[in-house]
Amino acid sequence: MWEYTKKVRDLFLHPKNVGEIENPDAVGEVGSIICGDALKLTLRVDKDTGIIVDAKFQTFGCASAIASSSALTELVKGKTLDEALKISNKDIADFLGGLPEEKMHCSVMGQEALTAAIADYRGEAPAREPGERVVCKCFEVTEEKIRKVIIENRLTTVEEVTNYTKAGGGCGTCIPDIQAILKSIWALKPLPEKPKKPGRLTNLQKIALIQDVIEREIRPRLQADNGDIDLIDVEGPRVIVALRAMCVGCPMGGITIKGIEEKLRELVSSDIIVEAKTE
Numbered sequence: 513m514w515e516y517t518k519k520v521r522d523l524f525l526h527p528k529n530v531g532e533i534e535n536p537d538a539v540g541e542v543g544s545i546i547c548g549d550a551l552k553l554t555l556r557v558d559k560d561t562g563i564i565v566d567a568k569f570q571t572f573g574c575a576s577a578i579a580s581s582s583a584l585t586e587l588v589k590g591k592t593l594d595e596a597l598k599i600s601n602k603d604i605a606d607f608l609g610g611l612p613e614e615k616m617h618c619s620v621m622g623q624e625a626l627t628a629a630i631a632d633y634r635g636e637a638p639a640r641e642p643g644e645r646v647v648c649k650c651f652e653v654t655e656e657k658i659r660k661v662i663i664e665n666r667l668t669t670v671e672e673v674t675n676y677t678k679a680g681g682g683c684g685t686c687i688p689d690i691q692a693i694l695k696s697i698w699a700l701k702p703l704p705e706k707p708k709k710p711g712r713l714t715n716l717q718k719i720a721l722i723q724d725v726i727e728r729e730i731r732p733r734l735q736a737d738n739g740d741i742d743l744i745d746v747e748g749p750r751v752i753v754a755l756r757a758m759c760v761g762c763p764m765g766g767i768t769i770k771g772i773e774e775k776l777r778e779l780v781s782s783d784i785i786v787e788a789k790t791e
């Protein structure tokens with residue numbers, strides 16, 4: 513029997529914002545009934561301000577899925593789309609006063625639906641690109657999703673990955689792949705104890721995580737604007753980078769560095785200070 517917080521029980525028994533907005537401005541659908549959980553999020557967005565003025569959900573899932581979806585709709589209302597994009601699955605779980613570890617995948621599903629809805633509003637490509645590698649065929653979980661969830665939640669074991677994504681929770685044939693992904697991210701063997709706080713990352717883990725965030729989150733965005741970046745060094749909280757290509761001498765360089773710092777603080781450690789190497 514799962515141990516649910518009072519907030520989860522309340523939102524399960526009396527969920528808020530259930531249903532579907534008529535002619536919504538944005539729709540985000542994730543999961544599938546075959547896989548056991550599905551969520552449809554609809555949003556009304558004020559086109560002048562970009563603020564989410566209404567949000568509703570329909571879900572097929574357990575008490576945690578209903579409570580997480582309801583929490584999500586409460587969290588996004590009144591936020592701009594950019595602010596909403598910063599909501600993490602952890603924010604959803606925190607809003608609920610926590611979720612059982614085995615049910616964290618419900619908070620991940622909520623965050624995914626939100627990302628999908630905002631991409632839909634902006635006319636962007638769906639989160640899952642055609643041809644993306646599916647690691648877990650039982651639950652249709654892609655490598656990209658597994659990597660994102662591992663990094664954002666600092667997961668270190670296959671069991672945790674299963675709790676957060678369901679990957680590995682069926683036939684188990686994908687478990688070696690999940691282990692390989694964990695190893696490639698943390699670059700350690702055997703896998704370490706889960707760091708409860710970012711401050712507990714070893715230097716090796718921290719450098720590996722910074723490099724991974726740069727490769728996956730930062731470099732693609734810079735390259736989209738014909739720029740680039742290299743990690744030069746990490747000294748305690750200081751992360752020294754070199755901006756490359758069109759980023760060199762760009763008058764927006766200071767803002768770029770600030771954005772990189774924010775992303776690394778969000779995904780690696782809250783005390784990070786990013787400095788650009790001048791050459």
Ligand code: FES
Pocket residue numbers: 647648649650651679680681682683684685686687
């Ligand atoms: S392929 Fe992942 S559990 Fe079956």
